[in-house]
Amino acid sequence: MPISILPPSPQEVPSHTDRYVSDSDEEMADAGDNDFTSSNSHSIVTPGETITSDPQWMRGHGTYIPPNSTTIISTLAGTLQKTNKLLSVTPLRARYAPEIGDLVVGRIVNVQAKKWMVDIGAAQLASLPLSAINLPGGILRRRTAVDELNIRTFFSEGDLLVAEVQMLHQDGGASLHTRSLKYGKLRNGLFTSLAGAGGGGAKRNGSGGVVRSRRQAFTLQTTAGEIDIVLGVNGYIFVSKHTITAGDEKDASITRLEESVSETLYSSENDVVPKDLMREIVRVGTLIRGLVLCSRSVDEEMVVRCYEVAVEMEAEENVMGDVLVGQGAKSIVENILLRIESGV
Amino acid sequence: MPLDTSTYSLALLRLDGRRWNELRRLHAQISTQAAADGSSYLEMGNTKVLCTVSGPHEGKAGGAGGGPRSTQAKIEVEISFAGFSGVERKKRQAKDKRTSEMSHTLTQSLAALLLTHLYPHSTITIHLSILSQDGSLLAACINAATLALIDAGIPMTDYLCACTTAAPPTSAETEAGGDPLLDLNGQEEQELPFLTVATVGKGHAVSVLIMESRVRMEKVEGMLAVGVEGCKRVREILDKVVKEHGKRFA
Amino acid sequence: MAPPPSLQVNLSPAELSFIRSSLAQTPPIRLDHAKGPKDFRSMRAECDVLPGANGSARIALEDGTEALVGVKAEVEKSQWRPVPGESARLTAAGEVTMLDVDDAADKDENTKGKGQNSWVEISVEVPGFRDDDALPVFLAAMLTETLLASGELKDRLYINNRFHWKLYVDVLLLSPLLSYPLSLLSMTTHLALLTTRLPALKSEKDEDPLFDDDWDASVQLYGKERQQIEKPPVIVLAMAVGSNIIFDPSKEELAVADAVLAVACTTSANSGGRIVSIRTVDPPSHLTPPGVPNAMNSATGGKVPTSSADALTQRELLSNSGVWTPPRGGMKRSLLSGIVKMVVEKGGVAEEVIEALQRVEIG
Numbered sequence: 001m002p003i004s005i006l007p008p009s010p011q012e013v014p015s016h017t018d019r020y021v022s023d024s025d026e027e028m029a030d031a032g033d034n035d036f037t038s039s040n041s042h043s044i045v046t047p048g049e050t051i052t053s054d055p056q057w058m059r060g061h062g063t064y065i066p067p068n069s070t071t072i073i074s075t076l077a078g079t080l081q082k083t084n085k086l087l088s089v090t091p092l093r094a095r096y097a098p099e100i101g102d103l104v105v106g107r108i109v110n111v112q113a114k115k116w117m118v119d120i121g122a123a124q125l126a127s128l129p130l131s132a133i134n135l136p137g138g139i140l141r142r143r144t145a146v147d148e149l150n151i152r153t154f155f156s157e158g159d160l161l162v163a164e165v166q167m168l169h170q171d172g173g174a175s176l177h178t179r180s181l182k183y184g185k186l187r188n189g190l191f192t193s194l195a196g197a198g199g200g201g202a203k204r205n206g207s208g209g210v211v212r213s214r215r216q217a218f219t220l221q222t223t224a225g226e227i228d229i230v231l232g233v234n235g236y237i238f239v240s241k242h243t244i245t246a247g248d249e250k251d252a253s254i255t256r257l258e259e260s261v262s263e264t265l266y267s268s269e270n271d272v273v274p275k276d277l278m279r280e281i282v283r284v285g286t287l288i289r290g291l292v293l294c295s296r297s298v299d300e301e302m303v304v305r306c307y308e309v310a311v312e313m314e315a316e317e318n319v320m321g322d323v324l325v326g327q328g329a330k331s332i333v334e335n336i337l338l339r340i341e342s343g344v
Numbered sequence: 345m346p347l348d349t350s351t352y353s354l355a356l357l358r359l360d361g362r363r364w365n366e367l368r369r370l371h372a373q374i375s376t377q378a379a380a381d382g383s384s385y386l387e388m389g390n391t392k393v394l395c396t397v398s399g400p401h402e403g404k405a406g407g408a409g410g411g412p413r414s415t416q417a418k419i420e421v422e423i424s425f426a427g428f429s430g431v432e433r434k435k436r437q438a439k440d441k442r443t444s445e446m447s448h449t450l451t452q453s454l455a456a457l458l459l460t461h462l463y464p465h466s467t468i469t470i471h472l473s474i475l476s477q478d479g480s481l482l483a484a485c486i487n488a489a490t491l492a493l494i495d496a497g498i499p500m501t502d503y504l505c506a507c508t509t510a511a512p513p514t515s516a517e518t519e520a521g522g523d524p525l526l527d528l529n530g531q532e533e534q535e536l537p538f539l540t541v542a543t544v545g546k547g548h549a550v551s552v553l554i555m556e557s558r559v560r561m562e563k564v565e566g567m568l569a570v571g572v573e574g575c576k577r578v579r580e581i582l583d584k585v586v587k588e589h590g591k592r593f594a
Numbered sequence: 595m596a597p598p599p600s601l602q603v604n605l606s607p608a609e610l611s612f613i614r615s616s617l618a619q620t621p622p623i624r625l626d627h628a629k630g631p632k633d634f635r636s637m638r639a640e641c642d643v644l645p646g647a648n649g650s651a652r653i654a655l656e657d658g659t660e661a662l663v664g665v666k667a668e669v670e671k672s673q674w675r676p677v678p679g680e681s682a683r684l685t686a687a688g689e690v691t692m693l694d695v696d697d698a699a700d701k702d703e704n705t706k707g708k709g710q711n712s713w714v715e716i717s718v719e720v721p722g723f724r725d726d727d728a729l730p731v732f733l734a735a736m737l738t739e740t741l742l743a744s745g746e747l748k749d750r751l752y753i754n755n756r757f758h759w760k761l762y763v764d765v766l767l768l769s770p771l772l773s774y775p776l777s778l779l780s781m782t783t784h785l786a787l788l789t790t791r792l793p794a795l796k797s798e799k800d801e802d803p804l805f806d807d808d809w810d811a812s813v814q815l816y817g818k819e820r821q822q823i824e825k826p827p828v829i830v831l832a833m834a835v836g837s838n839i840i841f842d843p844s845k846e847e848l849a850v851a852d853a854v855l856a857v858a859c860t861t862s863a864n865s866g867g868r869i870v871s872i873r874t875v876d877p878p879s880h881l882t883p884p885g886v887p888n889a890m891n892s893a894t895g896g897k898v899p900t901s902s903a904d905a906l907t908q909r910e911l912l913s914n915s916g917v918w919t920p921p922r923g924g925m926k927r928s929l930l931s932g933i934v935k936m937v938v939e940k941g942g943v944a945e946e947v948i949e950a951l952q953r954v955e956i957g
Contacts, residue, residue, distance in 0.1 A: 003634040005653075005950045044590030046583050047494060048502030048545045064459070064501055075459060075499035077586050092593055094497030095381065095400060107604065123400040123417075123466040153892050156883075159606040171415075171464040187608030190625070268607045268885040269917045270615075275623075278616050282627040289626075293378075293656065295593070330656055331636070332628055379658025379769045390646075394768060396721070424719055427764035428647045428664030435717060435764075438725060471721045473766060475662070476646055 045074040045089055052087070060088030096121045096234040098174035102165045103216050105186070105232035106176065108155050114148060116155055118163070121193070121234045124173040128155075128163065132177035134184070136265060154266050160186040160238060162217075162230050182217065184265050186230070188273060189240025190285045194292050218300045220284065220307060224276035227284060231298060239284045241273050283310065290333025309336045359531065360389075364523040365570065367507070367577060368480075372487070372585045375495045382496025386488040389529055390478035395488035396471050397496040403467030417463035419455050421447040423485065425474045446482055450489060453552045457544060459499045468498060479529040480508045482540045482554060487578060494586055502545030503582055506552060507574040509567045510536040511559045524567040526574045539564075541571035546579060548572055603849040603878045607885025607918035614850040614918070618836040625846055632936065632943060634842040637778075639954045641789045649790025649815070653782045657844075660768040661778050663786040669753070669803055670713075670760040709748030709758075714741060716763045718779065721770055733776060736873065737765070737783055740827040740858040743870045747826070750815065754800045759792060773845040774875075776856055780829035781951060787826045788955050790815040827860040827870040828947050830937065833877070834929045839936065841943060851877040853925035859937050859944035867937060867944035877921070884909070885918035 045051060051063065055070040060083075062076040074080075078091040098104070098120065106118035106126060115129040133154060135141050155161060162183050163176040178184050219242055220227045226242035273281075287306045291298050313336065356363060368389030377383040382397035400417050423443050425436040436443060454470070470492065472485050483506035490504045510532060512522030528538055537557035544551050550572070559567075603610070616623045622631050629635075637655045644650035649665040718734040719725070741747055741763075751759040763786070765779050791812040793805035806812075816823055833843045833851035840847060848854065854877045858870040890908060892898050899905035909919065937943045 003946050003950045004636045005639045005954055006636065007638065007640060007954070043587060046503075046586050046590075047500050062499060064499070066501075073501070075501060076497060077494045077590060078497075079590075091497035092590060093375070093382070093495060107606075119402075123402075123463045125402050150892060153886070153898075158604055160609065172462075173465070185606075185608075187606075187612075189609075189612060191605070191609055267888050267891060269888045269891075270608050270611045273612070273615070275619050278612075278619070279623050279627065282616060282623050282625060285625065286627045377658055377660060377769050379772060396768075396770070398770065422721070424721070424766075426662075426664060426719070426766055427717060427762055428644060428650075428666050431646070433666040433668060433762045433764075473721075473768065475644070 044077055044079055044092065046077045047073075047075050049074050051080065051089075056085065057087045058085050060086045062089030062091065063087060095123055097172070098122050098126065098165045098168060098234070100165055100167060102233040103162065103230075104165060104176070104234045105160065105162050105191075105230055105236035105238050106234075107236075108157050108159045108161070110157060111151060111155070114151075116151075118161070118176060120174065120176075120232075121236060122172075122174065124171070126165070126174040126176050128161075128176045128178070132166065132175075132179060134179055134265065155185065159268075160191055162186055162232065162238065185267070186238050186240065187267065188243065188270050189228070189238055190281055192237050192239070192285050192288050194235035194237070194298065216300075220304060222277070222280045222307075223311075224274065224280050227277070227281055229284065229300075229303060231300075231303075237288055237298070239281050239288070241271065241277055241281065243271075283307070287333060287336075290330050290336075293330040294333050294337065296333075296337070305340055306333065306336050309339055313339070358525070360529065362527075364512075365526050365573075367527045367574060368529065370487075370578065370581050372491060372582060374491050374585055374589045380496075382492045382494070382498070384488050384491035384495060386484055386491065388480050388484045388487070388527065390476055391480055391484045392475040393481075393484045393488040394473040394475060395485075395492040397468065397489075397492045397498070398471075399468035399496070400463040400466035400498070401469075403465070415464045416455075416460040417458070418467045419451050419458070419460070419470065420467060421450045421454070421470045421472070421489075423447050423450075423472045423474065425477075429474050429477045446485065449482065449552060449554060450485060453486070453504060453542060454489065454493070456551065457500050457502075457504050458493065459501070462499060468493075468496075477530065479531075479533045480527060480540070482552075483507050483542070486542050486552065487582060491582060491585070503579045504542055504544055504551060505575045505578040505582060506540060506542035507571060507578055508533070508538050508540050509571040509574065510538040511563045511567060524563070524570045526570050539567055539571065541568060541575065543572055543575040543579075546576060603882050605846065605849055607883070609846075610850050610879070610882065611885060611918035613846055614835060617838060617840065617847060617850065620838070622835065622838040622840060624840065625844060631838060631840045634947070635844070637781075639782075639785060639951070641785050641955055648792065649786045649788075651782050651785035651789065653778060653785065655778060657772055658769050659772050659775065659778060661775065661782040662766045662768055663779075663782045664764050664766075665786050665790045666762045666764070667751075667759045667790070667792055668762070669757055672756055672758045674755075708752040709745065709750070711742050711748060713748050713751045713758055714738065714761045714763070716741070716765065716783075718765045718767075720767045720775070733779060734765075736776060736829065736856065736858075737763075737780060740780070740829060740870050741783075741787075743827065743858070744824055744860075746824060747815075753795065753803050756800060757803050761790075763787075774831065774848060776829055777831050777842060780827075780858070781947070784826045784828045784948075785951050785954060788816055788951070824860045824862040824868070825948050825952075827858040828944070828951070829856050829858045830943055830947065831856055831875075832933045832937075834925060834933075837929070839929060839933055841936075849878055849882075851879060852921040853877060853929070855925075855930075855933060857933065857937055859947075861945050861948045866940060867942055869934060869938060869944075872934075874925070879920050882918070882920050884920060887917040 051072045051074055053071045057072060059065055059072050062074060062078060063072050064075045065072055072087055074089045076089045076091040078089045081088050081090055104120045106120040109117050109119045109125055115127050117125040118128050120126050130143055130147065130151060135147065161178060163178045164183060165174045166177040167175045169175065216231045218229055220229055228240050228242045230238045284307060287310060288298060288303065291302065291306065296302065371387040373385045375383060376385045377396060380396040380398060384395050386393050403418055423446055427433050427435050470489055472488065474481065486504060486506040493500060507526065508528045510525040510528050512524050513536060525532065537559040539553065539555035541550060542552035543549055635655055637653050639651065639653040641651040643652050644664050647664040648667045650663060652660065652662045654660040716734050716738045718730045720730050723730050751761060753759060763783060765783060767775055767779065791814050794811040794813050795803060796806050797804040816825065830841060831843060831854065832839060832841050833848060833854045835850060835852055843851065854875040856873045856875055859867055860870055861867050890899055899908055
């Protein structure tokens with residue numbers, strides 16, 4: 001059926017059983033701490049709700065102390081987090097807030113005198129100074145005026161790159177750098193983002209969004225070849241054909257790094273990607289989009305499992321002749337998730 | 345006019361069967377549009393409002409160059425009336441005076457409510473679509489905007505809830521007595537002088553107070569008191585909606 | 595026509611080149627890999643969502659794009675138009691009466707040719723765009739054009755000589771712009787019109803119109819009893835990449851198109867699928883800068899061409915498809931006829947879409 005128009009869905013209730021339950025809440029409740037309004041790990045705090053009046057607690061993100069009082073009230077709708085003596089509220093949905101050391105995928109929005117402004121899906125554009133990228137010719141090469149004039153040969157408007165947050169300005173804006181062999185311009189692949197349907201940027205408590213603690217750049221083995229997947233913490237994701245970076249092959253020591261800076265680092269030209277590999281790359285992209293629509297967290301384990309099950313299911317369908325064409329990404333992933341949860 | 349006739353003072357029931365202190369059916373949904381940063385849909389009786397929030401994001405005037413960079417987020421409110429929102433089909437101009445007044449009120453009150461110092465050099469855009477009008481329009485817009493901003497994860501000190509109240513209708517029997525009416529529909533708004541009041545939180549901090557008709561001074565205090573009570577009840581309802589939503593997705 | 599801001603491409607040359615080679619394969623690999631070239635994105639639809647309007651519908655796509663359409667009809671006084679074959683007589687100042695012509699030929703059912711284009715008004719609202727911006731105006735014009743093309747709709751709005759129905763169609767895009775909305779808006783309008791009901795006329799001939807208060811007695815605008823009526827047209831987007839034809843493209847797929855067509859099609863009981871209009875849309879890929887191949891990129895060890903003539907020659911000699919180049923030229927005729935065939939044939943795109951929409955109304 002080439003076109004499927006479905007009746008509007010009732011508000012769905014996600015029914016996953018492996019939800020991350022806040023252990024600390026229950027411990028605290030057992031310790032007889034009666035100051036908190038909601039010790040039930042399933043309920044959230046809402047703006048204006050008093051969390052505690054106990055002056056021993058310090059307030060973190062998402063909280064507010066009205067003047068002339070020691071009451072801590074929440075300013076967001078989200079879950080309460082207690083770390084030692086710090087109280088903070090993590091929102092259910094929020095824009096990505098950059099932290100130092102985050103691996104992010106970004107898109108160049110404009111080019112200025114000695115830097116680029118990069119969109120990373122945060123409240124402000126991030127800056128990438130010219131001094132923070134690897135220039136072909138070696139790490140220790142000096143930036144010259146010629147480099148400034150040719151700034152567009154490195155990155156131009158619309159280019160995708162993977163970078164790390166180097167520092168944060170006073171106002172919360174980020175400054176990026178690509179000074180490692182695994183960072184740089186992205187090509188040979190597809191871009192998707194978690195923002196948009198289903199996701200609201202990266203959420204930190206694992207119920208949707210990219211999780212910071214897991215591995216973010218990994219390689220997937222497929223029948224058609226190897227696929228590199230980069231999951232940016234900011235919710236931007238890039239799926240591409242595996243490129244062998246020089247860092248993989250030889251042990252690049254610091255003194256010899258300049259020799260390893262590849263010539264193709266700033267290339268805008270794609271390699272020839274075989275048709276099968278292209279198909280697999282597109283498949284992974286679709287699966288990730290489906291995971292987002294099902295409000296699941298996107299991490300290495302999830303993506304690999306989904307991919308394996310998807311390949312299995314397609315093989316079965318072809319054998320049994322029961323091909324379900326025309327389904328959206330969401331329903332495909334729903335089927336896969338059902339299978340994972342019931343079977344394995 | 346229905347409220348002026350004696351039927352009201354006899355049974356003290358309004359045309360839709362409500363008493364003086366009853367709110368209309370308030371139906372609210374949060375996160376109705378997955379594609380937006382924050383969204384909500386609110387119905388107060390037959391007044392239906394849809395709100396989407398996008399941001400905070402880099403403003404159009406941009407952080408790069410230009411005038412002095414602000415230390416607070418800028419709030420922009422756009423209101424659009426659907427042609428089919430009234431009984432008669434009417435296409436409103438985007439820069440209509442009344443619409444500008446409404447969006448200005450919303451901008452001011454939200455700028456005071458949200459903790460904008462956390463997002464310098466950014467812009468928060470709020471877009472309201474009015475799908476159906478039947479009284480208490482500004483109040484519904486304020487409530488919908490609050491919910492959508494909560495959905496977008498933008499910090500605020502407390503809920504901003506609004507409702508309307510009208511001066512008690514006078515007739516021969518009820519001279520000095522008579523209670524102010526709460527939550528007016530379209531017909532009642534046309535007959536009686538009314539005000540829209542919005543409060544922050546459960547207390548009595550009034551953030552918005554708009555009145556466009558004339559009323560005797562003595563009645564204002566009563567109307568205000570009823571309005572603040574009504575806002576408290578609206579807050580409870582909205583809080584329940586947010587908590588329900590949180591239970592499902594936390 | 596320059597592509598509206600919603601279509602501006604924000605992808606890197608490497609991405610564009612990858613997507614294009616993916617779509618140029620045989621069979622084309624679409625970005626949603628489970629979809630074939632003729633598959634539409636899945637959507638959720640419902641009608642009669644606005645109790646205060648004569649007809650309404652809402653359709654939401656999977657990626658969150660949503661559209662809402664409300665149809666309202668109001669009685670309006672007709673401007674007097676001279677009709678050939680009748681004589682008029684001026685009585686008092688400003689009043690004109692028509693001599694009654696032979697009524698046998700002028701029954702109420704025969705309203706052919708009496709309608710006027712101005713009786714249907716469509717307005718499109720897109721969040722973030724003003725009313726006089728290019729995108730809403732263009733969308734409204736496309737929708738109006740297809741609705742008025744066959745002329746049947748406006749004829750059905752005729753009440754009598756002095757009054758007619760004025761149909762207001764308000765199209766609202768509820769979500770921010772994620773992809774070119776023409777197809778979605780047109781399908782929602784189609785659904786809303788299918789479910790539009792007008793009050794039943796109780797008065798006769800030229801008297802002031804009087805309607806039946808009973809809503810159950812109301813008449814459907816596209817009534818079931820008149821089966822030969824054509825359904826309101828639906829606009830479908832079709833694009834070409836190389837020799838592949840792809841329907842209902844997403845924003846990324848649209849960005850690499852060689853050519854894009856907006857095809858308005860309809861069906862009727864006896865004649866199957868029929869094309870009402872075809873318009874070309876300027877593909878956004880025309881305005882993208884070409885990618886720089888390694889041979890010309892100083893950062894990858896190539897030599898920057900010294901003059902623009904040199905640059906052009908080098909590009910012409912490029913055989914490598916890894917570099918993105920914006921498509922040149924128009925559309926091949928064979929592709930055009932291919933698209934037309936795919937839309938109109940039995941079981942083709944037109945019939946599929948309209949049948950699917952009809953099932954929403956019935957169900």
